[in-house]
Amino acid sequence: MKEIKLGLIGAGTVGGGVVKMMYNSADFFKKLGLSVVLKRIADKDASRLAGLPTGNAIISSNAGDILDDKDIDVVIELVGGKTFAKDLILRALEKGKHVITANKALIAEYGPAVFELAEKKNVSVNFEASVGGGMPVIKSIREALAANRIFSVKTIINGTCNYILTQMSEKGLDFDTALEKAQKNGYAEADPALDIGGGDSGHKVAIMASLIHGGYVPFSSVSIEGITEITKDDIDFAKELGYCIKLLGIIRKGEDDDLVDVRVHPAMLHKSHVLASVSGAFNAVLMEGDAVGPILLYGKGAGEMPTASAVMSDIIDVARTITGGAQKRIPMDYYRLDNKLEVKPMDSVSMRYYLCFRVLDKPKVLASIAAILGEYRISIASVLQKEGGAENCVPVIIITHKAVEKNMQAALKEIEKMDFIKKKTRLIRIAGQAY
Amino acid sequence: MKEIKLGLIGAGTVGGGVVKMMYNSADFFKKLGLSVVLKRIADKDASRLAGLPTGNAIISSNAGDILDDKDIDVVIELVGGKTFAKDLILRALEKGKHVITANKALIAEYGPAVFELAEKKNVSVNFEASVGGGMPVIKSIREALAANRIFSVKTIINGTCNYILTQMSEKGLDFDTALEKAQKNGYAEADPALDIGGGDSGHKVAIMASLIHGGYVPFSSVSIEGITEITKDDIDFAKELGYCIKLLGIIRKGEDDDLVDVRVHPAMLHKSHVLASVSGAFNAVLMEGDAVGPILLYGKGAGEMPTASAVMSDIIDVARTITGGAQKRIPMDYYRLDNKLEVKPMDSVSMRYYLCFRVLDKPKVLASIAAILGEYRISIASVLQKEGGAENCVPVIIITHKAVEKNMQAALKEIEKMDFIKKKTRLIRIAGQAY
Numbered sequence: 119m120k121e122i123k124l125g126l127i128g129a130g131t132v133g134g135g136v137v138k139m140m141y142n143s144a145d146f147f148k149k150l151g152l153s154v155v156l157k158r159i160a161d162k163d164a165s166r167l168a169g170l171p172t173g174n175a176i177i178s179s180n181a182g183d184i185l186d187d188k189d190i191d192v193v194i195e196l197v198g199g200k201t202f203a204k205d206l207i208l209r210a211l212e213k214g215k216h217v218i219t220a221n222k223a224l225i226a227e228y229g230p231a232v233f234e235l236a237e238k239k240n241v242s243v244n245f246e247a248s249v250g251g252g253m254p255v256i257k258s259i260r261e262a263l264a265a266n267r268i269f270s271v272k273t274i275i276n277g278t279c280n281y282i283l284t285q286m287s288e289k290g291l292d293f294d295t296a297l298e299k300a301q302k303n304g305y306a307e308a309d310p311a312l313d314i315g316g317g318d319s320g321h322k323v324a325i326m327a328s329l330i331h332g333g334y335v336p337f338s339s340v341s342i343e344g345i346t347e348i349t350k351d352d353i354d355f356a357k358e359l360g361y362c363i364k365l366l367g368i369i370r371k372g373e374d375d376d377l378v379d380v381r382v383h384p385a386m387l388h389k390s391h392v393l394a395s396v397s398g399a400f401n402a403v404l405m406e407g408d409a410v411g412p413i414l415l416y417g418k419g420a421g422e423m424p425t426a427s428a429v430m431s432d433i434i435d436v437a438r439t440i441t442g443g444a445q446k447r448i449p450m451d452y453y454r455l456d457n458k459l460e461v462k463p464m465d466s467v468s469m470r471y472y473l474c475f476r477v478l479d480k481p482k483v484l485a486s487i488a489a490i491l492g493e494y495r496i497s498i499a500s501v502l503q504k505e506g507g508a509e510n511c512v513p514v515i516i517i518t519h520k521a522v523e524k525n526m527q528a529a530l531k532e533i534e535k536m537d538f539i540k541k542k543t544r545l546i547r548i549a550g551q552a553y
Numbered sequence: 554m555k556e557i558k559l560g561l562i563g564a565g566t567v568g569g570g571v572v573k574m575m576y577n578s579a580d581f582f583k584k585l586g587l588s589v590v591l592k593r594i595a596d597k598d599a600s601r602l603a604g605l606p607t608g609n610a611i612i613s614s615n616a617g618d619i620l621d622d623k624d625i626d627v628v629i630e631l632v633g634g635k636t637f638a639k640d641l642i643l644r645a646l647e648k649g650k651h652v653i654t655a656n657k658a659l660i661a662e663y664g665p666a667v668f669e670l671a672e673k674k675n676v677s678v679n680f681e682a683s684v685g686g687g688m689p690v691i692k693s694i695r696e697a698l699a700a701n702r703i704f705s706v707k708t709i710i711n712g713t714c715n716y717i718l719t720q721m722s723e724k725g726l727d728f729d730t731a732l733e734k735a736q737k738n739g740y741a742e743a744d745p746a747l748d749i750g751g752g753d754s755g756h757k758v759a760i761m762a763s764l765i766h767g768g769y770v771p772f773s774s775v776s777i778e779g780i781t782e783i784t785k786d787d788i789d790f791a792k793e794l795g796y797c798i799k800l801l802g803i804i805r806k807g808e809d810d811d812l813v814d815v816r817v818h819p820a821m822l823h824k825s826h827v828l829a830s831v832s833g834a835f836n837a838v839l840m841e842g843d844a845v846g847p848i849l850l851y852g853k854g855a856g857e858m859p860t861a862s863a864v865m866s867d868i869i870d871v872a873r874t875i876t877g878g879a880q881k882r883i884p885m886d887y888y889r890l891d892n893k894l895e896v897k898p899m900d901s902v903s904m905r906y907y908l909c910f911r912v913l914d915k916p917k918v919l920a921s922i923a924a925i926l927g928e929y930r931i932s933i934a935s936v937l938q939k940e941g942g943a944e945n946c947v948p949v950i951i952i953t954h955k956a957v958e959k960n961m962q963a964a965l966k967e968i969e970k971m972d973f974i975k976k977k978t979r980l981i982r983i984a985g986q987a988y
Contacts, residue, residue: 139700139844150699151884252845254689254697262689263682263844264573265583267867332584340893392851395830409574409862410687410852416827417848427844430700444877449586 121153122195122197122437126175127206128196129161132220132247134170135426136194141171158184172508185209192436194429195219204228211235211243216440218432220247220425223312226321226337229328233450242439242446249322252424253417254431255403255498259329260448266407268330271369272549275322277399277420278313279345279365281305283353285399287362292350316344316365319382323367326403327380331371332452333434333459335380341464343383352544355474355515359502362394363388366549371432375464385549386472391548432537437443465524470548475514476541483538484514494529498520511540517548557872560619560650562641563631564596567655569605570630570861576606587872588641593619620644624734627871629864630654633755639663644696646670646678651875653867655682655860658747661756661772664763677874679867684757685710687859689851689866690838694764695883701842703765706804707984710757710857711749712834714780714800716740718788719832722797740834749897751779751800752815760804761838762815767887768894770815776899778818787979790909790950794937796821797829801984812897820984821907822968828984900959901906905934905983909966910949911976918973919949929964931956946975950981 124140126133141158160178161167167177176183183196184190185206193210196248197203200223207217207224219225225232225245236243241401244319259268274280278300285296297314300306312318320342327335345365356363366385371378387394392414396402401419406412418424439447477483488498502515518526530543555849559575561568565650565798575591580591581957582589596602602612611618616632620641628645631699632638642659645652653661660667660680671678684690694703709715713735720731733748747753755777762770779802801820804811821828831837838852841847853859857896874882911920923933937950953961965978 131975135844146700149887151886168704170658235852250846252698252842254603254693256691257697258689261870262692262866263687263862264869265578266862271909392830395827407687407862409570409858409865411856411859413687413850414848415848418846423844424846426847427701431697434699435696438882439877439879440872442877442879442882444874444879445878447873452584496582 119153119439122440123157123189124192124194124433125160125187125190126156126194126196127160127181127184128198129159129166129170129241130196130198131422132425132429133161133196134166136429137170137172139426139430147437150434151277152434152435152441153411154437157190158187160184160442171184173329181206186255190215191440192216192218192433195221196429200224200227200455207232207243208235211239211241214239214241216241216436218242218244218429218436220245220317220348220429222248222321222325228454229425230323231270231455233244233453237449237451240445242436242448244436244449246432247425248426249325250415251417251419251421252402252427253401253415253419255415256329257328257431258415259326263405263410263413266409267373267403268407269370270374270406271326271330271367271403272393272395273323273367273401273403274364274396275367275403275419276313276319276365277401277418277432278306278310279319280316280396281399282399283345283348283365284365286348286350287353287357288349291455293346293348310388314344314346316342316382319365319367323369323380323382327369327378328453328459329388330369331378333457333458334453334455335378335461339380340383340501342431343382345384348384351513352474352546355513356386356472356546357503360389361548362389363546364393364396375449377460379462379467379469381464383547385547387549391549466522468520468522470520471518471526472546472548473516473518474544475516475539476511476543478538478540479510479512480538486536486538487514487516487533490533491518491529494525495531496525509540554588555876556590557626557875558590558592558624559629559868560593560622560625561591561629561631562595562616562619563633564594564601565631566857567634567860567864568596568631569601570857571631571864572605572732573606574861574865576608577624582872587868587869589872593622594736595619598982609987611870612889616641619647625650626875627651627653627832627868629717630656631864631959635659635662642667642678645672646661646674646676649674649676651676651679651871653864653871657683658752659761661759664760664888665769665890668888672779672884672886675775675880677871679871681867682860682863682930684760685836685850686854686856687862688836688850688853688854689840690761690850691764692866694761696772698840698842698845700909701844702808702840703840704805704807705841705921706761706765706802707828708758708836708838709799709828710802710836710838710854711748711754711800711833712836712853713741713745714754715831716798716834717749718780718783718798721783721785722788722792725727726785728781736752740920750780751777751817753836754800754802758804758817760815761896762804763888765804766813766894768892769888770813770894770896774815774896776816776818780819784817784979786948787981790937790948791821791907791981794952795824796983797824798981799828799831812895814833814897814902816899816902818981818982822984823986826984826986840886844957891987902958904958905955906953906961907983908951908953909979910974911946911978913951913973913975914945914947915973917959921951921971922951922968924962925968926953929960931960931964944975963975
């Protein structure tokens with residue numbers, strides 16, 4: 119049996135988890151009918167390797183040592199980032215090595231270059247760990263559900279945001295305090311911008327949309343809104359109406375749609391929605407396929423060991439393929455710059471809306487708002503007027519029926535000009551009740 | 554590219570779904586880089602094929618025509634049952650054909666004979682559709698989570714039972730009425746014994762336990778109790794205590810356990826448990842791995858198209874393997890009669906219990922019950938005494954702390970002898986709160 123030799127670059131959180139899982143793994147691989155060894159580990163900061171069970175692996179501070187080792191069959195890139203990591207991966211592919219990566223930003227933004235080279239060199243790039251940690255999101259899309267037309271995905275795919283929103287909802291914290299708590303408890307990076315700004319969810323959703331719809335959905339075409347504007351009031355009012363607020367990734371394409379709707383934004387979910395109960399750092403992916411119906415994956419979408427579990431899943435897959443005598447298993451030739459999928463512009467998306475106006479407490483305000491909404495063919499489903507707060511400023515909450523985003527933004531612009539508007543109006547989209 | 558030729562035997566519900574999904578699938582397979590055709594379909598009842606889009610497939614009423622066709626690479630057995638189906642599968646393997654089946658009873662009871670022959674002939678037997686319909690249960694266990702030690706599984710894996718229990722809980726129906734409704738709505742077979750008796754769940758749990766723990770867990774060693782004894786009172790009392798009742802499949806093996814705990818029985822789940830919200834005909838599998846943590850799959854575990862989706866997933870897998878130049882991908886050599894895993898006897902399992910005694914409304918009854926429980930080292934967590942019903946017969950509900958099954962059964966036997974016991978005592982095990 120061929121012994122498959124791995125080289126791991128990057129021994130940070132996830133890399134450390136992989137080293138732990140590879141330690142003493144010979145018996146385990148033998149049971150699977152495979153022979154796999156971690157031959158080399160490289161990290162520019164050798165101190166990160168000190169506490170890890172590196173066994174017989176050759177340690178180096180130079181990633182080039184792994185690329186130059188002709189024995190290495192598979193390079194595992196866990197460096198992160200988009201410059202050095204991209205260079206590493208391209209060099210590894212150029213040398214005919216298979217690649218495993220957890221790098222969602224790289225796959226979402228530079229996937230076409232990576233896959234093009236991989237196809238040319240007839241090796242595989244595996245990226246299960248890039249989306250949803252230990253949940254088999256990529257495997258389910260590319261394998262288990264591959265015969266389905268997946269017309270809808272709704273996903274909570276960033277643990278940091280979900281932790282913050284859950285803390286705000288359950289503990290009554292404001293955004294800044296919840297963010298601080300997330301950082302203190304290791305659920306948020308020191309620089310949380312990519313998480314709370316929605317970019318991380320956007321990367322993952324772009325990858326999923328590409329795989330599901332068989333083309334390249336550029337990250338830059340995904341409409342992204344993060345959670346930084348969400349206030350405690352939003353959450354409290356939502357709760358009062360029977361909703362919770364989640365950062366949602368959405369991918370939709372009906373049978374007759376030409377464009378694929380791909381976006382990330384905060385959304386109100388009715389508390390009976392299956393995703394409403396996904397709390398804390400947990401993630402979930404709800405997919406609807408024409409044959410399989412609704413299917414949900416739920417689990418830890420990040421963290422050392424769940425993400426290492428996904429990398430191990432890729433290692434096993436690659437090892438099985440090579441051991442079976444093949445080079446590759448799943449072609450990625452559709453993930454190309456000249457096979458871009460056009461994304462539905464946010465302007466033309468239609469949803470229900472939650473609006474919270476902060477208005478002067480005087481007669482005819484509601485009538486004026488309703489009139490402007492009406493002009494833009496936005497019809498009101500329900501109204502909740504709260505008793506006023508400070509400065510004679512009362513919140514008026516309106517839930518609309520389905521409306522087109524463009525009309526909604528135009529109506530809001532007009533309403534915002536009115537003299538009775540005291541503060542910026544809050545708009546949160548409402549996700550459909552269907553699975 | 555090699556054209557892979559399929560032969561389908563059995564065009565019932567699931568077979569019909571596969572025929573529909575295979576129809577016009579050439580473009581789809583081309584996109585996946587594969588060439589797959591449904592060359593032959595056999596069903597002894599030709600009328601079942603009349604309404605199906607069989608395209609260019611050669612129709613026959615004789616399964617032997619498929620086995621005898623040297624061109625056929627893969628035989629899809631969707632006949633069901635354990636005699637004819639077993640014979641078909643063994644003959645197909647003998648002829649060096651790959652096999653795909655949805656037959657859980659066959660895999661659970663005759664898996665060793667099937668896999669032994671498959672290993673000998675170096676072909677694969679694929680059975681994703683045997684457990685959990687369109688949910689990738691087998692794929693997750695054998696591939697995505699293969700590097701995890703899965704120490705706990707809790708699963709709602711029979712849609713018929715879950716539909717009946719949900720109807721009883723939500724609509725207040727009694728068991729017989731709920732069963733009738735399930736049959737009327739196509740959620741239960743005319744002969745529902747295998748479903749409501751727990752056997753179907755037992756087959757699925759035996760297969761999962763075998764794959765997870767790398768040996769053969771014989772179906773006959775799984776302790777199985779169905780839902781036929783569950784009454785409306787049980788469900789109402791459970792609800793009052795904050796619980797629901799589900800038919801649960803359980804697989805547990807701690808790091809220090811020699812034996813694997815595999816069983817199926819009704820269980821009370823606290824309403825905050827993630828499985829408590831799985832209602833109607835939906836299924837769910839909650840697995841806990843040492844690396845991945847808790848992970849949940851949720852979806853439709855049965856029915857024409859969800860199960861056909863799983864068969865398609867197997868077709869794609871086999872086609873990818875063959876097209877890549879390999880014969881097999883995942884060895885099943887551990888699933889052998891001489892590699893049986895010993896199952897923990899039900900007697901030695903320890904859980905919390907719900908007990909509902911029907912007693913004469915007279916003094917000292919509770920004291921007597923408590924005394925006997927105490928003799929068997931069963932300690933009481935809470936008591937709920939209900940106002941009496943007819944015939945001076947009152948329900949006394951006791952929730953115990955963890956107790957060993959053997960002690961519980963012995964204590965109950967003794968209590969049942971007491972003259973104040975008016976009806977048979979109800980015992981329902983309580984599933985732990987952990988994920």
